[in-house]
Amino acid sequence: MDLEYQRQELLAEDLCNHCLGRQFAQLGSGLENYERGYLLRNINDLSQESFKRDNLAGNLSVGGECYLCQGLFNELNKYTKLMIDRLEEYQFNTILVGTRPPESVKKKEKELWEDYGKQYAEPLKTEFNRLLAKRIMRRLNVDSDLERPDIQAVVDIPSDEVELYLSSVLVYGQYNKYVRDISQTIWNYSENSVQQVLQTPFLNEFDAVETKFHGAGREDLNVRCFAKREFILELMEPKRRTVDLEKLTTVVNQSQDQVEIFNLKFVTPDKKEVIKNRKADKTYKAIVHIDDDLSANDVLELEKLKGLVEQETPSRVLKNRGDRLRKREIYQVLAEVITSHKIELIIKTEAGAYIKELISGDNGRTQPSVAELLDCQAECERLDVISIDN
Ligand SMILES: [Zn+2]
Numbered sequence: 001m002d003l004e005y006q007r008q009e010l011l012a013e014d015l016c017n018h019c020l021g022r023q024f025a026q027l028g029s030g031l032e033n034y035e036r037g038y039l040l041r042n043i044n045d046l047s048q049e050s051f052k053r054d055n056l057a058g059n060l061s062v063g064g065e066c067y068l069c070q071g072l073f074n075e076l077n078k079y080t081k082l083m084i085d086r087l088e089e090y091q092f093n094t095i096l097v098g099t100r101p102p103e104s105v106k107k108k109e110k111e112l113w114e115d116y117g118k119q120y121a122e123p124l125k126t127e128f129n130r131l132l133a134k135r136i137m138r139r140l141n142v143d144s145d146l147e148r149p150d151i152q153a154v155v156d157i158p159s160d161e162v163e164l165y166l167s168s169v170l171v172y173g174q175y176n177k178y179v180r181d182i183s184q185t186i187w188n189y190s191e192n193s194v195q196q197v198l199q200t201p202f203l204n205e206f207d208a209v210e211t212k213f214h215g216a217g218r219e220d221l222n223v224r225c226f227a228k229r230e231f232i233l234e235l236m237e238p239k240r241r242t243v244d245l246e247k248l249t250t251v252v253n254q255s256q257d258q259v260e261i262f263n264l265k266f267v268t269p270d271k272k273e274v275i276k277n278r279k280a281d282k283t284y285k286a287i288v289h290i291d292d293d294l295s296a297n298d299v300l301e302l303e304k305l306k307g308l309v310e311q312e313t314p315s316r317v318l319k320n321r322g323d324r325l326r327k328r329e330i331y332q333v334l335a336e337v338i339t340s341h342k343i344e345l346i347i348k349t350e351a352g353a354y355i356k357e358l359i360s361g362d363n364g365r366t367q368p369s370v371a372e373l374l375d376c377q378a379e380c381e382r383l384d385v386i387s388i389d390n
Helices: 003-011 017-022 033-042 072-087 103-116 124-140 194-206 245-255 271-276 296-305 355-360 370-374
Strands: 094-100 151-156 161-166 169-177 210-215 223-236 259-267 281-290 307-312 325-339 342-349 378-389
Touching (some): 003 103, 017 033, 072 124, 094 124, 103 124, 169 194, 169 271, 194 210, 194 223, 210 271, 223 259, 245 259, 296 307, 296 325, 296 370, 307 355, 342 355, 355 370, 355 378
Antiparallel strands (some): 151 161, 169 223, 281 378, 307 325, 325 342
16 A cells, blocks of 8 residues: 555544654654654655654653544553552563553454554554653563563553463472481472572572472482582562572571582573583482391492492382483492491492492393392482582
8 A cells, every 4th residue: 555645544644742653653663652643644755765763853751542442642641650569579680571452452452453454563562561661660660571470460551450370480499418318309308308408598688489409410308419519499479589599508408407408500591402412421429228137248249339230220110200211321330348238339320320230230121230149138228419410
């Protein structure tokens, strides 16, 4: 459609400056739609050069009313205040502002576009969002972020409700676990876990709703860890984002003596995958019970554990995980007889080896094993992770 013809048609529609200008939002740059609307009424030449600030009158301001917008742009201050009030108790640096215009406005806009086309137009919602966001960002001194804002705030115009969507905060750290019978993540509340120990002080500081725990490798309930295992604690729907992590470390470490944390820092969400996929060699210390009398020579046999070990999925986890065969490298085995029925093993392995099965043999599902090499029953009594090579 010819631009001049379109202008004449739309002038006859009796739109306010916002709504008129918005139908020609592609013309000129650095102008707001109400300024464009003014120019469309007051200039003859519709070339791009006409749409510049020099041609504007001095006293133009936001606002106006017509059948299309129903006076929405007169209410910008009201909605700015509504949003700011709603955001008051939240701490954030970036925001994305959204608007849900009334159905009646959307319907009229659609009808207008059906009649005159929308080749140069911008939706009302986009204009309103922009003007509203500008005011909020200026007042609160925050930036916009389209990708991952700290807060997304959406105002529903007919109901005047403001919905907030809060991005999580992710804190990286490392932990040691000095006691047994404490699992890594919460899965029932009668049992203690690393996540549970950390979560209370974290939830308090960040004023968050809940946490998600992402650990670098799983760790059994009864395994201690002295190797600074990496983790990310994700705080969901936090009201605060600026927290002194050094102070938080002290609070966690002084509140109990089961878990100690180190090296906290804020990280981006992509680090969750990095941590989960980290393949780190590990060194374990195992106390093994043997049901036979041991001789010093017996333990020399255990040297043969070195090299590739083949492990089918342990029978203790079979109901949760698929049955498959893994081959893992055992780099080092040091064995020391403690009593006639006990040995201490120091085992260095590739990531992902199952140590308890390396000892018991799991009815032949792991080969070789301590039990197989000593030709007796062998059981891991205690297990500690003593180093993780990241
Ligand atoms: Zn209007």
